[in-house]
Amino acid sequence: MKDQPLIPISEILTHLGEDRDQYFNAVSPPIIQSSNFAFKDTASFRAAFLNERAHHLYTRGNNPTTEILRKKLAALEKTEDALVFASGAAAMTCAVLSNVNTGDHIICVKNPYSWTNKLVTRVLTRFGITHTFVAGHDIVEIEKAIQPQTKVLILESPNSITFGIQDLSECGRICRANNIISIIDNSYASPLFQNPGDHGIDIIMHTCSKYLNGHSDVVAGALCGSRKMMDQIFGSELMTLGSILSPHDASLIIRGLRTLQIRMKRVNDTAIQIAKFLEAHPKVERVIHPFLPSFPQNQLAQRQMTGAGGLFSFQVKAATKEVVNKFVDRLNCFLLAVSWGGHESLVIPFSIFYDIPGKENPDYPFNLIRLYIGLEDPDYLIADLTQALDKI
Numbered sequence: 001m002k003d004q005p006l007i008p009i010s011e012i013l014t015h016l017g018e019d020r021d022q023y024f025n026a027v028s029p030p031i032i033q034s035s036n037f038a039f040k041d042t043a044s045f046r047a048a049f050l051n052e053r054a055h056h057l058y059t060r061g062n063n064p065t066t067e068i069l070r071k072k073l074a075a076l077e078k079t080e081d082a083l084v085f086a087s088g089a090a091a092m093t094c095a096v097l098s099n100v101n102t103g104d105h106i107i108c109v110k111n112p113y114s115w116t117n118k119l120v121t122r123v124l125t126r127f128g129i130t131h132t133f134v135a136g137h138d139i140v141e142i143e144k145a146i147q148p149q150t151k152v153l154i155l156e157s158p159n160s161i162t163f164g165i166q167d168l169s170e171c172g173r174i175c176r177a178n179n180i181i182s183i184i185d186n187s188y189a190s191p192l193f194q195n196p197g198d199h200g201i202d203i204i205m206h207t208c209s210k211y212l213n214g215h216s217d218v219v220a221g222a223l224c225g226s227r228k229m230m231d232q233i234f235g236s237e238l239m240t241l242g243s244i245l246s247p248h249d250a251s252l253i254i255r256g257l258r259t260l261q262i263r264m265k266r267v268n269d270t271a272i273q274i275a276k277f278l279e280a281h282p283k284v285e286r287v288i289h290p291f292l293p294s295f296p297q298n299q300l301a302q303r304q305m306t307g308a309g310g311l312f313s314f315q316v317k318a319a320t321k322e323v324v325n326k327f328v329d330r331l332n333c334f335l336l337a338v339s340w341g342g343h344e345s346l347v348i349p350f351s352i353f354y355d356i357p358g359k360e361n362p363d364y365p366f367n368l369i370r371l372y373i374g375l376e377d378p379d380y381l382i383a384d385l386t387q388a389l390d391k392i
Contacts, residue, residue, distance in 0.1 A: 007075055009192065013257045017071030031251045031353055032064040046163050061239055063176050065247035070222075073212070076191035077204050077224035082252060083234055088187065088207030089115040090243035091221030093123075098233045101183045102128040105147045108154040109136035109166065113185060113365060116154065136166040136299060140176070146178055155184040155201070160340075160372060161313060163188070163290050165297045168304055171373055172200025181229075187211075192225075192264050193307035202355055203229060210341030211309065214263050215258040218249045263343075267310030270381070271373040272352065277382050278314050283389045285315040287369065309310070310373035311340050316392070318367045321351040323392050328369065330388035333381055340372035345381060347371055 007016065017387045023030050037044040037056040049057035056062055063366040066084050072089040074082035086092040096119060100106065108131045109119050120131045132145040136155065153175055157166040168184070175182040184196045187207040196204050207213060208220035223233060238244070277287040287294070289312035290301035301308070327349075328336070354361050373381065 009076070009261060009361065012072055012075045013260055016075055017068040023071065025250060027353070029065060029068055029251070029254065032157035032245050033106055033247050035059050038234050041325045044295050052239075052261055053231060057073075059247065060242055061234070065254075066250040069245075069250045069257075072254070072257060073191070073208075073222050076270055077186075077197055078195050078196050078217050079204065079224040080227040081230075081356055082222055082224040083230050083238055084208070084245040085238070085246055086112075086221070086229040087219050087245045088185075088209065088221035089119075090208050091205050091207075091223050092183070093115055093119055094183065094233050094237035095183050095205060095223050096120075096124070096241070098229075098237045099183075100124070100129050100151050103149060104151040105149040106131040106152045106154065107142060107150060108133055109159070109164070109179075110134065111159060111161070111164075112154065112156050113160065115154070117318070120154070139170045142171065142176055146174075146180070150178065153180050153182045153298070155182065155196075156188075156234070157184060157186075157194075157196075157304075158188045158290055158308075160188055160311060161364065161368075162288055163295070163312070165290065165300050165304070167300060168196050168199035169202055170322050176200060176371055188309060188311060188377070189258070189305050189307070190264060190309060192260060193268075193309060194305045197224070199304070202226070209339060211260065211264060212256060212341075213253045214259065214341055214343070215252070216339070216344065218252045220249055220253060247254055247273075253302070253344050264307065264309060266375055267373050268307040270376075270378045271308065271310040271312055271371075273312075274381055274385070275312050278385065281389060283317050283392065285317045288310070288313040288315075292361055310339075310345075311370070313370045315365060315367045316369060316389070318392065319368045321354055324349050324351040324367050324369065327388050327392045330391050331384055331386075333376060334371065335382040343375045345372060345374040345376055358385050 010140045018029050018083055037059050045242045048057040052061045069084055070082040134141045134145050155166050180193055182201045183203040184201050186204050189208050190211040202225055204224040206222045209218055209220050262379055275287050278284045279287040334345045337346045347372045351366045354366050
């Protein structure tokens with residue numbers, strides 16, 4: 001990707017893309033809710049049809065409010081351009097579909113996000129697109145999986161359960177050498193803690209519902225990459241499938257970005273403090289956090305990332321699923337909920353996914369518990385974990 005001018009993050013979050021002269025010098029940009037836009041003459045109308053990416057013609061394609069968000073996201077990832085979607089799953093789907101045809105082959109890291117897994121194993125197979133899952137930590141395995149028909153490598157680094165990491169520079173090198181498009185889900189680290197484009201990754205996907213929005217009130221996705229690649233996806237998959245982000249939701253994400261720096265520092269610092277507390281607790285078997293020295297890929301994490309955010313997992317010492325459930329049910333300050341990235345702390349025990357009729361048990365141990373650490377005081381959360389652990 002081309003080197004982008006170095007813009008301070010605070011400038012990106014607060015001012016970039018906001019041409020206040022165009023909207024009465026309002027400090028916060030207005031929500032341009034209009035579905036379509038009018039033109040002064042036929043020449044300008046024709047120009048908009050010829051290049052909808054550069055004009056405001058119809059909100060399914062380009063909208064002034066979503067355009068501000070796109071500029072900020074591209075700058076955060078230090079890429080030429082960005083696109084926004086109605087969900088992270090939509091963003092990943094469009095990125096992959098834009099780069100494969102019937103008979104092509106995809107390489108994907110094992111245990112990706114569940115809807116990425118379904119895209120690869122259920123949807124694309126209907127159209128003759130094959131796949132190979134690989135252990136992301138093993139560069140040799142990734143290289144061995146390459147076939148003449150391989151067109152895409154899907155990465156997720158770190159993943160959002162056991163936080164496996166891929167060597168992004170090596171993956172970028174391999175893809176360039178074999179004319180493969182690399183796509184990464186960078187939702188875990190956020191653009192503040194990891195910029196995959198610096199390592200040669202082609203397309204960076206974010207679930208904006210997480211840290212970028214930060215308030216648990218939007219579902220959205222984004223792709224960041226070269227202008228050429230974004231043009232390709234815009235002109236085909238985004239416009240055809242129509243999975244667009246509404247101007248209102250774009251404005252909520254712009255609002256959330258204002259505090260991204262301070263939120264990320266807060267959740268990162270509190271999470272590592274709580275992870276260290278749990279690692280020292282006699283009723284905890286193991287803590288999985290990329291920035292703990294005990295993490296197997298800690299050195300790679302330190303090399304590629306500048307922080308880890310608020311998400312990590314641990315295994316409580318428990319002989320049965322009932323013990324795990326008892327511990328989680330005793331928690332008062334953690335909400336039982338999916339996702340992450342908001343102001344509130346969350347917990348998911350993997351024991352609840354066991355023994356579901358008609359479904360296989362997950363690949364993860366029943367005593368695995370994922371925590372998301374929100375903006376609450378660390379002592380408040382540690383006290384809650386302590387009292388719940390004391391009761392098992």
